[in-house]
Amino acid sequence: MWYLYGVVLLAGIANAIQPGQNGALAKGFSYPLTAGLVVGLGTFLTVLVIGLLSGRLALPTVAEAARIPWWAWCGGVLGGGIVVTQLLVARQIGAAAFTGLLVTAGVVTSIVLDHFGWVGFEQHTATLPRILGGLLMIAGVALIARS
Template sequence: MWYLYGCVLLAGIANAIQPGMNGTLAKDLPQPLAAGLVVGAGTLLSILTVGLISGRMALPSYDQAAQIPWWAWIGGVLGGGIVITQLLIARQIGAAPFLGILVTAGVVTSIALDHFGWVGFAQHPASLWRILGGGLMIAGVAIVALT
């Protein structure tokens, strides 16, 4: 089980590095959003490669697809929005404020998602400690972003 936390740790490190890489690509290409296509192609190839190697790549049948909630199909649009903000904003405000705001917004939102059991998450009450932790993250990112 601990290796899963290690994988998330590596993803967090990649999440901090990726905006700079994507922003540089956006700056150096004739049009910044063209970098999004390069990023999307890299994402597609990564998922396809891992899926094929692991044997975990299969398209759903029509009946299976019809059973999936409508909102589950638009997660890629949200991912696209994240990449677009990396391409257009991250370099301008800096790595620390960008990632601090991104992560803090994600944690605060996830407290609500867990509390109400929205978008497929199991319900976990928003305890005083969770709320306090979210508040401390807001305070911390404000210090990082405003200094």
């Protein structure tokens, strides 16, 4: 299972590269949000191809869809918000500040989500080391954003 950490590391690298790619795409269009549709299409096609090749893709049944909590359907909206932010903000504040803020906000939010067991996560107490880690990340991103 160690290889999964490698997959996540690659996703983290992609997370840092993607805002620059998306920003360049947005700059090339008369209307920058047009790039969001191109990104969405790329996302759709990637999931479709990987899903079909791996055999892990099927439309949900009505019963499956009915069992899913309402808030679980909003992930795509949040993903769209991230892409719009990449398109409109990332180039102005730079890769380090953008990615640092994005990751740090995600980690701090994750500590809270874990502590309370919200949005489908198992409960993991916000211990002092976790809280200190989040605070150190906030301090680190503040130093990066100041430069």
